[in-house]
Amino acid sequence: MKILIIEDNPDLIQNMVSYLQEENILCETVENLFDAQDKLLGYRYDCIVLDLMLPDGNGLDILEFIKTNKIDSNVLIISAKDSLDDRLKGLDEGADDYLPKPFHLSELLARLRAIYRRTKLGGSDLISFNEITMDTGNLQATIHSKTLDLTKKEFDLLVFFFTNKNRVIGKEAIAQHLWGDYTDDLANFDFVYQHVKNLRKKIAQAGGNDYIKTVYGIGYKFDPNVS
Template identity: 55%
Template sequence: MKILIIEDHKDLASNITDYLKKEDYVCEVASDAKEAIDKIELFEYDCILLDLMLPDGNGLDILKHIKNYAPGASVIIVSAKNSLDTKLTGLDDGADDYITKPFSLPELHSRIKAVLRRKTPEANRILSFNEIKIDLESKECRINDQLVNLTKKELNLLIYFINNQNRMLSKQAIASHLWGDYTYSIDNVDFVYQHLKNLRKKVLDAGGKDYLQTVYGLGYKWIDK
């Protein structure tokens, strides 16, 4: 899961990022409205944590921008403003939840999990592709009903490929999805290859088919052979 943290308080943004990364989220930070809008227009996020008071803009204006450019992203307003009117305005404008500063990081994580569950009905929590089944809640992968021990990166990579089957994915896009948008400033992302190699081997060892196709010079495709 990929999260954008829109927060100008550097220490708070860093604490949230460190905590959520330990829970296996990919986190990006925007410290002002301009940076937030740029990221929302360029990249996809599962959940956005939105501060209302930014040095160069109003968070409620950014919320409207999110609803236009990223309607599928869940939004949790994280603000020191505790008035009922502000909360109602944020929720009426499309936010999924509202948490008031100060808050505990475990509570914030629970709120994130709750809004993401609401976006993923129980019937859709099992991602299936032929002999491969992934429980998106428990993070378990089974191939031919056999439990497969995947690392967090390998599991996220497999989900990413299945959700984008038949699409050519560049190494840069894969790196960005797994490690964050900062990888766009890295010239060499060949480290992606080792994760692909390990994932392919584990799928084959469990009796799965080889769905991963290399598009030489461009990237990779997950295709139903």
């Protein structure tokens, strides 16, 4: 899962990032509305963790920005403003959940995972497709009940392909999803090819079908019609 944290408290940002990265969640951060809008126009995130009280305005403005620009990201509001009106307004304008401050980091993680399960995985930690089963709770994948020896990046790559099946995904988009937006500074994305190659090899060795197809000059596509 890749998230954008929009929060202006540096201590809270550091605590959230440290905790969530240990749980295999890739975090990008901004501290104001202006930078948040710039990030959202340039990159894709599974979920946005949004504070309402920001130095240059109300975080609720981001919800309208997301709607106007048709950005496909879920939103979890975090804010010390815990009045009923704020909660209702945020949810009414498109937020998926609301977590009042202060909160335990374990609850933040649970809320993020619940949103991801509900919106991306059909409400379950388990993803099953033909001979493949992926357990996003313990980061395990199996082929014909045989456990694949995947790295965290390879597992994330497999889930990313599946949740974007039938869509052509560029190498840059894959790099940004798995390694973060710092990949903008890289001269090429040859390392993506190696990770895809390793994943396909491990699936084939376990007797699985090759659903991941190369789209030459662009990237890759998970083709569920392969048999």
